[in-house]
Each structure stands twice: as C-alpha cells, then as structure tokens.
C-alpha cells in the first residue's frame with residue numbers, strides 16, 4: 001500500500017483499481033483529482049470534515065468562509081461521484097466562545113441541496129460521554145447526513161440491521177399464532193444510533209488522533225450503501241477508520257489526509273484490517289450498562305453528613321424526622 005504525494009503520469013483510478021484496493025493521498029483533499037479527467041467512479045463518499053472548532057489540524061475561520069471553502073471543495077469532487085452514489089457527511093456543531101451554537105448540518109444542507117443531492121436520512125449519533133457544559137446543556141449527539149445523487153441508490157437494509165428488541169416475540173393470534181414475529185435478521189437500525197460509543201479514553205481503537213471515527217460507524221454505512229468492489233472515498237480520512245472498514249468489507253478505498261503522521265497510521269491500520277488483525281469495537285458488542293457498576297449505586301449518607309448539609313443550606317430547623325422519612329421513601333438513600 002503506497003502513500004502518494006504526486007499523481008503518476010497517465011494515471012486513472014479505473015486502471016489503478018484493477019490491481020490495487022486503496023489509494024492514499026497525503027496532500028490537500030481538493031487536489032486529489034486535479035490530474036484526472038475520467039468518468040465518475042466513486043460510489044460512496046463518507047467523511048467527517050474538519051469542524052472549524054480550532055483542533056490542532058485546522059485554522060478556525062469565520063463560518064461563512066468555512067462553508068464557502070467546503071462548497072468549492074464539494075463542487076470540485078462532485079464530477080467523480082457516480083450518478084446514484086451516496087454522500088455521508090458526519091458533523092457536529094460550531095461552538096463560539098459566547099452564545100450562538102451553529103449545528104454544521106444547517107449550512108451543509110444548503111450546499112448539498114444547491115448541488116442537487118437529496119437527503120435520505122439525518123441520522124442522530126448519540127454517545128454517553130463528552131464535555132460537561134456549565135452554561136448550556138451538554139452536547140451528546142452529532143449527525144450523519146446521508147444524501148444521494150439519484151433515485152436508484154444502493155440500500156442494503158440487511159447490512160444495516162440491529163438485533164431485535166424482543167427476538168422471541170410471537171404472533172398472539174391469527175394463522176401464525178405462536179410463530180416468532182420478529183425478523184430473524186434483526187431490526188432496521190433506524191436514524192437514531194445509540195449503539196456506537198465514540199473513541200475516547202481507553203477505547204480499543206484509540207490512536208493519537210483527537211477525533212477519529214469508531215470503525216463501526218463507517219462500517220454500517222459501507223455495508224448498507226455500497227456493494228462489494230465499490231469505491232469508497234474519505235477526503236478527510238484522519239487515521240483511516242473508513243479505509244479500514246472499506247477493506248474489511250472488500251470495497252476499494254481512496255483517502256486524503258494532509259497530516260503525514262495520520263496517513264502513516266492510516267496505512268498501518270488498513271494493512272492490519274486487510275489481514276483481519278485490526279482490533280476494533282464490533283457492532284454486535286453491547287453498550288456498557290452503567291447501572292451494573294457499583295459506582296452507580298446511590299451513596300449512603302450518615303446522620304452527621306446530612307446535618308452538615310442542612311446546616312450549609314440554612315435548613316437546620318426542618319423537622320429531621322420528616323426529612324429522613326422522605327429520603328427513605330424516595331429510595332435514593334439509606335440513612
């Protein structure tokens with residue numbers, strides 16, 4: 001697997017992919033197709049672009065300039081996307097120092113609409129941890145915008161199923177009474193994804209990258225929106241999570257990344273993924289149930305602690321017995 005900084009002479013992706021399965025570009029994404037005039041060859045663009053929030057790899061700029069740059073970029077690569085291809089743009093919110101949060105999908109939707117793409121789903125990806133805000137509610141979701149270029153797009157629902165809630169549920173009347181009623185293949189994954197934790201802390205996929213995709217996220221999209229042998233493109237590939245997912249599913253992959261260290265990591269991860277040696281968090285792994293942890297059990301307070309608490313609150317005159325009774329009845333604490 002080679003990392004390119006220049007496009008070889010007389011290069012076409014069509015020829016290249018007859019003998020290779022991935023093309024890694026270590027330059028600005030907008031230059032990747034500058035030497036190519038071939039017919040459209042991309043089946044799925046899946047990415048998480050820089051969010052303009054001042055991460056180490058981006059320069060924070062006025063939002064209007066950010067969207068103008070993205071509009072220009074998307075129009076440059078649009079000719080290489082096939083007529084019924086899909087685009088999945090995973091974005092969060094732009095958060096200024098003062099108030100005025102701007103969900104980036106508001107701005108991207110305008111661009112994609114202008115370009116003639118149709119929105120199929122706006123998927124909410126929710127996760128349990130993150131920054132604890134003090135002047136607003138803490139953000140615990142981002143979105144994946146799934147657009148298509150034509151009406152005959154690929155959609156393999158079976159590639160995007162989740163285990164049924166009640167797999168043993170049966171028909172309770174009619175000719176099928178007693179037979180299993182839930183789909184043995186699982187249920188439609190829906191547009192609310194709460195089963196994919198993001199990559200933080202001691203997540204098995206964690207690298208040096210500050211905001212990498214969990215592999216399961218592009219994996220579900222690739223399974224559902226492409227077929228074997230199709231070409232997947234991630235213009236901001238970071239450490240190659242979409243690339244690893246694409247190769248694991250026998251798709252071809254094109255990735256661009258401006259940072260040389262991230263491309264090197266991407267290459268290593270993709271080679272391991274091809275060999276089936278990359279450790280990742282499988283979609284089938286259930287989310288950790290915090291209620292099973294002893295840490296989540298209500299703490300026991302003793303009388304002295306409660307007296308101290310009431311004193312601090314200036315409530316020492318409250319009838320203590322009534323209060324203790326309230327605590328016991330609420331079930332939140334033993335006294």
Ligand SMILES: C[S@@+](CC[C@H](N)C(=O)[O-])C[C@H]1O[C@@H](n2cnc3c(N)ncnc32)[C@H](O)[C@@H]1O
Pocket residue numbers: 027028029030047048049050051057058209211212213214235236237238239240241242256257258259262
């Ligand atoms: C949100 S991260 C994507 C992370 C990726 N999904 C992963 O799983 O690792 C955005 C990436 O885009 C890269 N980037 C920023 N501007 C770029 C550009 N003009 N061309 C190519 N890559 C760029 C950054 O270095 C960063 O790694």
